[in-house]
Amino acid sequence: MSVVVVQPSRTVRKPFDARQVQLVDGFWADRVRINRERTIPHGLDQLRRAGNLENLRLAAGGAGAYRGDLPFLDSDVYKWLEAVGWSADDDLAAAADEVIALVAAAQRGDGYLNSYVQVVGGGVPYRDLSWGHELYSAGHLIQAAVAWHRARGDDRLLTIAVRAAEHLLTESLVDGHPGVEMALVELTRVTGDRRYLTRAAAMLDMRGHGRLRGAERFGPTYWQDHEPVRDAASVAGHAVRQLYLDCGAVDVAVELGDDQLLAAVRRRWNDLMHTRTYLTGGMGSRHRDEAFGDPYELPPDRAYAETCAAIASVMLAWRLLLATGEAGYADAIERTLYNGVLSGVSLDGTRFFYTNPLQLRTRRAPGGTAGRRPWYACACCPPNLMRLLGSWQQYLATYDDTGIQLHQYASADVIAGPIRLRIRTAYPWDGRVTVHIEQTPPQPWTLSLRVPRWCHSATLTEPDGTLAAPAGTVKRHRRWQPGEVAELSLDMPPRITEPDPRVDAIRGCVAVERGPLVYCVESADAPEGMEIEELTWDRHRAFATVPGPEMVGIAVPVARGGTAGAIPYFAWANRGVGGMRVWIPR
């Protein structure tokens, strides 16, 4: 049993067991701790208040009125359970006992389990595949079960999930919201039963022929039913649906050795990165249908950039990284984690953003955003954050027959069989990462470190000397000795980022970045008496970094001799909600 979030059976890179990577301290250790200590308990409280648990009680035969009118409320419970599973915290696991019991009680004798259909929908399964989210919800149940099986050796949920999966195998179904495909592949990985994988593969190829009913509303593109998964050249429609679908496609492709399918996903990903991804890694430009827009349609103010889409893109990039080993996927994961994902949760871990715009005006239309909220009627994002942060250390490194690859930087101890590494860094505030070789076999092996694409000056210093490290991957294949140190040094001065001229909405603007972090200016940090809408960057004066106790700020020179304070984008809207801009006019 390995504690692994995604466990492909044959890929270029292999994920570590979560227990092999121990976060020690620093940026991500703090975020993971806050997730475990604050966010996940807050989640249980909110699920109780919002009625999600009560709805399961009703499905189990309890009396009362169904709460909420969305058909996928169970999935929030499953995502929360998955987060608890990965979090390796016995107190949280104990608190989950009640929830697992509710889930078990709610399951019907025939294995079917969906509180909305059972309580509100007349009990007939699969009647509204387009909008019903039944398979989507079952997918999240399976993912929770996989987490508890792998991380805790607890199969209570797996027993439920297998019965639910068997029920949905009885009919040939395609869900309006993808997600079950990757779950079914994982279920095969856990159980060895290849029928789940086969069905997932079939679901992928059934899609794309305009068969889903209800497409009048947004068109078949909305749920990727406009073009077969193997053929579509670009992402389209609802962003989270597309990204979850492509996660499932990679999972199927690596299990079945389906290179054509993998190539289709890689082609879409490449186009997505170049034409439809925000500087923050956020995706999905349109509010109307939570969709990708045209190529280069990336408005900062009306960015939808749903937190779930950013999370889904990390899930997809991780699968592609494992499948190909290419550093670019880890670059994308870094950019998205630090910016588009982390902006979705407040610094204290208990308030959330559903959408993550790159600009908010000081004066706004009535009825607009009131800032972060403790929960949402459609609460897909908060528990999605919980499960991602609960398994964060998974994304730090991989291994293969030749050695170890470090993809993300955090202070951590890595134990890989005969190899033990002590990684120490103040990243992302500082660009030095030291890797202490605490234990090593006598044979030579390769230590690989990602050199982020944002870094224009990097070196690797190791016992044999110092070498320049261009963006991509720096590798050292040698006979390591215990006690040796390799130090990666990433230069990270504040830098100005010019937009692609094809992005119409931010023409004539620049962004400020430092290291992996995108910065923004909030009203609170504009020069005295100046609205954020009046700021223009003064290119003739220099930046200054402003080290603080919690984060490094940047003093941005602006016109009229003023200076605006920029803070990391992920930290915005933690001091009330005034105006905010990532892109600042020249």
Place this chain on the structure above:
Amino acid sequence: MSVVVVQPSRTVRKPFDARQVQLVDGFWADRVRINRERTIPHGLDQLRRAGNLENLRLAAGGAGAYRGDLPFLDSDVYKWLEAVGWSADDDLAAAADEVIALVAAAQRGDGYLNSYVQVVGGGVPYRDLSWGHELYSAGHLIQAAVAWHRARGDDRLLTIAVRAAEHLLTESLVDGHPGVEMALVELTRVTGDRRYLTRAAAMLDMRGHGRLRGAERFGPTYWQDHEPVRDAASVAGHAVRQLYLDCGAVDVAVELGDDQLLAAVRRRWNDLMHTRTYLTGGMGSRHRDEAFGDPYELPPDRAYAETCAAIASVMLAWRLLLATGEAGYADAIERTLYNGVLSGVSLDGTRFFYTNPLQLRTRRAPGGTAGRRPWYACACCPPNLMRLLGSWQQYLATYDDTGIQLHQYASADVIAGPIRLRIRTAYPWDGRVTVHIEQTPPQPWTLSLRVPRWCHSATLTEPDGTLAAPAGTVKRHRRWQPGEVAELSLDMPPRITEPDPRVDAIRGCVAVERGPLVYCVESADAPEGMEIEELTWDRHRAFATVPGPEMVGIAVPVARGGTAGAIPYFAWANRGVGGMRVWIPR
């Protein structure tokens, strides 16, 4: 009886009877003729195909299945009837007989009339005021009845409308979609029965207290229930709803002498013009809820700019022009008619745009626009265009005790009691407008001509000499003689328009305008081998006008020595749908 689209009993300016203004030839005469000969007949055909007429037949007791799932389908029929009413065409009127008979047959014994409620909704009126559009639809029935009463002296519809109005007076109601308010005021003007006016006034003040149910979806702002009509400082929410509401507010204000209410609408209008109006006069920046956005949120690509919103803004500006006499309202009408309204219908009059963006990319997301369509499932815009164009000559001029005011320019004969004017012009292609005084009383009177704000060099030549005419209004009070001529000369070279720096989405771009027309570049007119996305304006080379048989084009100098052809925005998407831009990067 006067043939007047809006007939306030006391305003600063008075509208002419439609029969007093005869369009002779030229731009608007052509558009009005195409509307009458092509568009309105096409509308009847489409109403038949779409099931709107069949639905009325079902309401009258016929057997069959209701077509479409929108509750306001009757209103399309009423708007079409209104268009026929204003169009002064006996053949169209004869074709409408069948439709009027259907409407009459569908009305219940108690006066209630709504095919959706009667056939699909269980027959219980006013159960879903928020989304049901029952009063909104009744408002359009009343407007059609007013048109047939005034323009044709035919009261078949008025009899039906009065009964329907009496039914809705039985309860105290506020509709989620405003519109009935202005209709009720007109019904008072036609019948003399002040109860309708009083009820309209009450409806206005009942709004704005968060009472409408169903606001979970878009919030109470969506239907202007967030703040009282008298208090709200800015427009907000669904654009057409806000504009129709303010039309009703002006109508009530002028009838009741309610200056506070009028001032509230003027305040909102002023803010709207400065912060939320596209260059084309289009309004409503957001797709999600068809709503106004934040101040200066005016993306060209994702402009919603619904055709109905542009029409509604003309209706509102016209009411404010009558109420105040201020030329700025006529400026707004001109800009919107030539650009944001007229873009909604193809040159041949049979294909329509629902949304009117100012930019379309060459490469677009799958499932996006496929160009103009012959009809829409939600077909509010096409018959709205028909009724506006069917009464276009109404907007040309007004009168008061001192004389005649010309607001829009077209070749037309105006007969105002003892005064007869023969107006001749090739506007908007040429800026000269000659006004021949064919008949005049011996007393002095004032001829007023609007000098559009876009014009920076204008003169008025009349028998006593030539005077410079600054933007606003040029007036001549004199003892006119038959045979005299006044000539307004508006200089209209192509001009570059810089955007307000607060409009983020078009920073670093310029637009090309000439006279009242906004121009755009389509893919078909980009330099050979260049995508429209690659164009940048070359400020060092001059424009050239390119007179054509149908319209005046402009040759725009672009980088790399090329020239792009610009055509009037209203004419775009008549040669297939490639890319299009109004705002061109510098």
